[in-house]
Amino acid sequence: MSKKLYLLISILVVFSLALMACSSDSTTQSTDEAGNGQENGQANESANNASDYPSRTIEIYVGHGAGGGTDIFARTIGELLEDILGVNINVVNLEGAGGVIAKEHVANQPADGYTIAAISSFPVSTALGTNPAGLDVLTPIARVQADTYTIMVRSDQFEDLDEFLKYAEENPGQVRIGGVSTGSMDEINAARFIDATGLDMAYVPFDGSGDMQAALLGGHVEAILEELGPVIDYVDSGEIKPIIVFAEERLDEFPDVPTTVENGWDLTQGVERGFAIHIDTPQEIIDLLEDAIRQAYETEAYKEHEKQRYLHLREGWLGSQEYREKLEQDIAIYREVIQQLESQ
Template sequence: MFTKLLLTKNTLKMATISVTLVSFATAVNADDAADYPTKPIQFLVAAGAGGGTDNFARVVRPMFEEALGGARITVVNLPSASGALAHQRTANGAPDGHTLDFASTTLVTSLAAGQNPIGLDQLTPVARMQSDVMALFVNPNRYPDFESFMEYAQANPGKVTVGGTHTASPDHVAFLSLRDASGLDMSFIPYDSTGNATANVLGNNIDATTTSLSPLLSYIEAGQMMPILVFSDERLADYPDVPTTVEYEWDLTDGNDRAIFVHADTPAPILQRIEAAFKEVYDSEEYQTYAERVNLTYRDGWMDSGEYRQRLENNYELYSRLLSNEQ
């Protein structure tokens, strides 16, 4: 699990001292929250420039500055090691709420794969703001619908290839979930970007790609790519003819989440102030207009800190099983 509860003789000896400090610490923390922020804030983006997580951070930056009454914020992209550098820098920094880690579901998938040493014992989620719907995409000239794709896969076991971004990414986990539920004999081909995976679908080098909707909107509008299966409870209004995983009785509805994290020891009053500011951003007309424009309103994106922590822990168990079966 992410968190470990360790009870030793030393912690028992310190218990009485800790209790006597609670009221004093709470008062100090409350003062800190009232003054927050006291210096410039950094948004560390655990992804490269131009992707969904980067766009998310840059879109909310001016809104978050306004919600905090004029804070100064810089955005820093740290895509190395599936974003682990951003997580490490947040976890090793000061627990004062001035370093915010913007991450996607890759945080938990890379942790489940053993690629990311930073978990929820070192990071605390502030909130989730986006849950981008995952889908299976194809070149419509090759597969007109999911039934034709599934029939080909069943008739040609081991020959179907599905691409996506790197191993242990949300794309990869979506593929593993689909393969596990459907029983189709398919292989995953990792690429360094969504663009490269898409290019290989268009060039008929691979059969399909699993990724989220928002990065491929321009390809869909141009008729070059088409979703043939969406990971959703209900059909999407913009794609009423595309079936869902639930219609096939596959409990696959996970999206690519985008959320904000801080140092795990950030005082609760500061954490609550940051969460409240992001909720104000999320509820704003400006943010909701943006979310609708990039198809991020199919499901409610908001989850508060506690609710999202529980989701992460549940997903960690699922992704660990899927990835261990892949090895």
């Protein structure tokens, strides 16, 4: 490019920028005089959208596979929300990266209330730094479930916790504990359990709960970190059984199964499931969704679902603000846990 041509282009660019600046100043002055600028227009548009909300299908994105706890949670609440909100609720499984891909997708959609994330491993992925859609991008709507972890084994392989731990001690490096995803609640809590036992065991990640359960039944892993609900049919049939519960007190339904706390292990964290949405969503829409989810949570149908899947063991409900505070606390806790595990 010649120097003259380069100079001419530079002059044109500067001139264009100057015209744009003048046009912007003129527009700003005009809108200031009219008292009805672009920001007010956007605010009015958001208010109109909120007043008409919802008017079409709402999509709930699940970052884990079909048949797992988060998937069942989203579909159960989604079905109840259809009656409450009067629109279709479409649940979409978008697996990968411990649920991060689904959250990223929701964060990149318009902040209009029609795209929601079902979250479960949010605190861990945020603490690990693998979740770019943190609380500065997504805001919680409500927490619905506070689930309870267990270690599950095949009933024909181990009688109880003592036999399982003895086998692990006698076969270092041979015991595999399955969980859902890497960088997830499952991986961190499995690591904490292995660290607490002081034994040489390995964590094996699976894409979804169904794959993990199949691996246990097929003898590809010796145990899985799982909640009671997703495997209750296998438990009732006698194929799978819990050998320890991550809780302070024994469960009435399983009085013979010991807890982590009675073994001297401070492991009581469980998967907490709720919903989050783009942080720029109008507050009126967030409030409306929180109220609708609360109504779904209080229905007889959901309460029956809670009991059938052992979700009633801990109080699940937290509103938007309380849930945000809880997530902030959990993120801080897991950051500390992760630092401790990395330093060992």
